[in-house]
Amino acid sequence: MYTGSCLCGEVAVEIKGAISSIIHCHCSLCRKNSGTAFATNGFVNTDEFSVTKRASKLS
Ligand SMILES: [Zn+2]
Structure with a gap:
């Protein structure tokens, strides 16, 4: 599981699965x-x- 947020902490997200690929x-x-x-x-x-x-x- 991955968790993250924006810098001020007002928005947070959670990823329960794998990240399939990462690209630039x-x-x-x-x-x-x-x-x-x-x-x-x-x-x-x-x-x-x-x-x-x-x-x-x-919203
Ligand atoms: Zn692009």
Whole structure:
């Protein structure tokens, strides 16, 4: 199991399964979203991913 959160702790997530692959992506969307030269993305099954703490500003 993996757990994680944003830096301020307002949003937390949990992954119950394995991360199937991890890649560095340099596409324009990943660069724009991360604000860096590339983003590191991990892929998991959606039924094994859950948001355990949600910021009040998110719906
Ligand atoms: Zn990308």
